[in-house]
Amino acid sequence: MLAYPLIAGVLFGLYFSLLGIGLNLVFGVMRIVNLAHGDFLMLGAFVAFGVFYVLGLDPLLAVPLAFVLFVIVGIVLYGLLVPRLQQSRDPEMLSIILFFGLSQVIEALVTIAFGTSERSIPSRELGSLMTAAAKALGAKPEGGPVDILGQSFPAAWVISAVVSVIAIGLVYVYLYRTRLGTLTRAVMSRRDEAFATGINVDRVCAAAFGIGLGLAAIAGVFAPFMFGSVTPAFGADATVTAFVIVVLGSLGNPLGTALGGIVYGICYMLVQTFLSSWADLLPYVLLIVVLLLRPSGLLGRKVRVA
Amino acid sequence: MPSFVRHLLLIVAPLIAAFAILPGVYDNHLLLFNFVIFLILAQGVNIIYGFTGYLPFGYVGFFGAGAYGFAIMVMHLQTPAPLAVLAAGVVGVLLGLLLTPLLRLSGAYFAIANLAAALAVLHFVANPALESITKGPYGVALSGTFNPTLAYIGAVVILALTLGFVVFLRNSSFGMALQAVREDAVSAAMAGVNVVKMRVIAWLVSALVAGLAGGVFAWYVSVFYPDNVFSSDFSIFAIVFALFGGVATIMGPIVGVVILYGIYNLIGFTTPQYFQLIYGVLIMALVLFLPAGLVSLATRRGWNVP
Numbered sequence: 340m341l342a343y344p345l346i347a348g349v350l351f352g353l354y355f356s357l358l359g360i361g362l363n364l365v366f367g368v369m370r371i372v373n374l375a376h377g378d379f380l381m382l383g384a385f386v387a388f389g390v391f392y393v394l395g396l397d398p399l400l401a402v403p404l405a406f407v408l409f410v411i412v413g414i415v416l417y418g419l420l421v422p423r424l425q426q427s428r429d430p431e432m433l434s435i436i437l438f439f440g441l442s443q444v445i446e447a448l449v450t451i452a453f454g455t456s457e458r459s460i461p462s463r464e465l466g467s468l469m470t471a472a473a474k475a476l477g478a479k480p481e482g483g484p485v486d487i488l489g490q491s492f493p494a495a496w497v498i499s500a501v502v503s504v505i506a507i508g509l510v511y512v513y514l515y516r517t518r519l520g521t522l523t524r525a526v527m528s529r530r531d532e533a534f535a536t537g538i539n540v541d542r543v544c545a546a547a548f549g550i551g552l553g554l555a556a557i558a559g560v561f562a563p564f565m566f567g568s569v570t571p572a573f574g575a576d577a578t579v580t581a582f583v584i585v586v587l588g589s590l591g592n593p594l595g596t597a598l599g600g601i602v603y604g605i606c607y608m609l610v611q612t613f614l615s616s617w618a619d620l621l622p623y624v625l626l627i628v629v630l631l632l633r634p635s636g637l638l639g640r641k642v643r644v645a
Numbered sequence: 646m647p648s649f650v651r652h653l654l655l656i657v658a659p660l661i662a663a664f665a666i667l668p669g670v671y672d673n674h675l676l677l678f679n680f681v682i683f684l685i686l687a688q689g690v691n692i693i694y695g696f697t698g699y700l701p702f703g704y705v706g707f708f709g710a711g712a713y714g715f716a717i718m719v720m721h722l723q724t725p726a727p728l729a730v731l732a733a734g735v736v737g738v739l740l741g742l743l744l745t746p747l748l749r750l751s752g753a754y755f756a757i758a759n760l761a762a763a764l765a766v767l768h769f770v771a772n773p774a775l776e777s778i779t780k781g782p783y784g785v786a787l788s789g790t791f792n793p794t795l796a797y798i799g800a801v802v803i804l805a806l807t808l809g810f811v812v813f814l815r816n817s818s819f820g821m822a823l824q825a826v827r828e829d830a831v832s833a834a835m836a837g838v839n840v841v842k843m844r845v846i847a848w849l850v851s852a853l854v855a856g857l858a859g860g861v862f863a864w865y866v867s868v869f870y871p872d873n874v875f876s877s878d879f880s881i882f883a884i885v886f887a888l889f890g891g892v893a894t895i896m897g898p899i900v901g902v903v904i905l906y907g908i909y910n911l912i913g914f915t916t917p918q919y920f921q922l923i924y925g926v927l928i929m930a931l932v933l934f935l936p937a938g939l940v941s942l943a944t945r946r947g948w949n950v951p
Binding site: 366370372420423424427428429431432433434435436437439440441442443444445446447448450451575579582583586616617619620622623624626627630631 | 760936
């Protein structure tokens with residue numbers, strides 16, 4: 340009885356971590372609230388729709404495509420918006436309004452181009468390339484549900500969770516094992532000191548912004564499978580969910596976001612199973628409670644005091 | 646002539662007089678009513694954001710709670726409408742008291758938590774499990790109290806009171822102390838300002854204003870759904886109008902509402918997506934090119950704007 344929601348919660352939780360991690364990176368490095376985060380997720384889902392319905396390929400191939408595309412978009416957007424924003428008196432607050440405007444623009448453009456209908460992709464198509472490859476090698480691949488501890492789950496959930504783990508691992512490697520990542524962490528902890536030691540803060544921030552949007556787009560590729568369907572208006576809810584996850588974990592710590600995602604995923608599944616009429620309230624109430632009790636998140640070290 | 650008398654005579658009195666006379670001259674009473682509502686809400690945002698620096702991204706929570714406070718008083722206790730509007734204000738203040746701990750958060754954390762709070766109230770009110778009290782997602786119909794003429798007068802009275810409070814803030818040591826707290830809470834506390842008390846008072850007044858506006862809105866429209874009165878458009882419009890004019894002044898939000906809401910109604914509603922696009926671009930341009938609002942064009946030249 341309890342095993343199903345717990346395992347499903349972990350699978351969803353790993354995916355939720357991926358959903359939040361880009362927002363975490365952008366806010367942690369630049370103190371900018373990317374209120375359009377969910378809209379980049381939505382755009383990632385549309386890349387997946389394009390790869391599947393237009394090119395007729397495995398939606399999994401949309402992952403690298405969406406990532407590269409949105410890293411470039413992110414670097415361009417950074418140059419257009421952020422330096423100007425940071426000249427203003429209160430960039431942290433104004434960023435909320437600026438990126439709200441951006442989210443409106445994205446939602447409007449996508450609606451004009453594709454209409455408001457709900458879109459989805461049949462669940463079995465995700466990973467169809469791997470199944471085909473395994474067949475060609477003579478193995479007997481199992482299509483359909485995957486068994487974990489005697490419970491069966493849709494294969495798409497498992498693939499999303501695995502890709503999420505890989506992506507989060509790569510973010511960890513980027514932050515802790517590469518030079519640019521080390522510089523990123525320096526900017527995260529003290530922007531002005533990093534600037535004073537001669538770090539090219541703008542370049543570091545542009546990279547972080549690009550990677551943040553790229554990760555959002557990857558999460559978006561799996562959104563049609565995890566949430567059933569995606570509309571152009573999907574962005575706003577996704578942004579709030581991402582915020583809950585980021586705050587549940589802690590800012591500037593990718594492992595924190597992974598933990599936050601899993602805690603959120605398990606809560607989500609438990610509420611859905613046992614108290615479904617109140618499930619809508621969960622993210623909001625959880626967010627307020629966490630912010631009030633532990634503003635620094637579950638793994639946070641330093642509390643920001645008003 | 647002391648400056649607050651001058652402000653009352655030269656700004657508040659003509660504006661109130663104009664809105665008292667206009668219904669006899671101009672036929673679109675709903676539009677006039679909406680102007681009054683947005684003038685109230687923009688000044689409410691001005692009180693909390695302009696004078697204390699807290700960005701109430703979920704300001705609509707108080708508005709919606711007020712509307713439902715009005716509806717519940719009328720439906721279950723058969724309260725006369727003017728009393729129910731007062732009750733709506735009380736509901737706004739109670740919700741404000743409940744959310745007072747959020748003031749411990751700073752910057753973006755506060756804005757996001759406030760947004761989550763508004764969404765939590767929406768999902769609470771719209772929950773089918775509470776149908777016997779709030780009618781859940783099915784909306785309320787209050788035909789018994791329907792009286793647009795009186796409701797309009799009520800809205801103008803609330804506008805007058807709100808403007809009166811802003812004039813007081815602009816011309817009193819209380820308003821100066823609030824702005825000092827906004828700029829540097831520690832220094833203000835050193836100078837003998839009771840930081841917590843000041844913030845809480847501004848926060849509750851701002852909640853009261855939105856609650857009253859919600860109550861009078863419910864009285865005027867008499868039929869509405871949770872999604873109408875909790876629409877995030879109210880928060881966003883109120884914030885954008887106030888910012889566009891310039892916060893921490895009396896004139897700024899008034900100018901912002903008159904110009905932007907005027908444009909909004911001139912463009913018309915024919916294609917919501919194009920509308921959303923124009924609005925998104927406008928919001929982004931505002932933050933990037935005029936972050937301190939229209940009044941900054943005058944203050945930059947050294948003119949004093951009330």
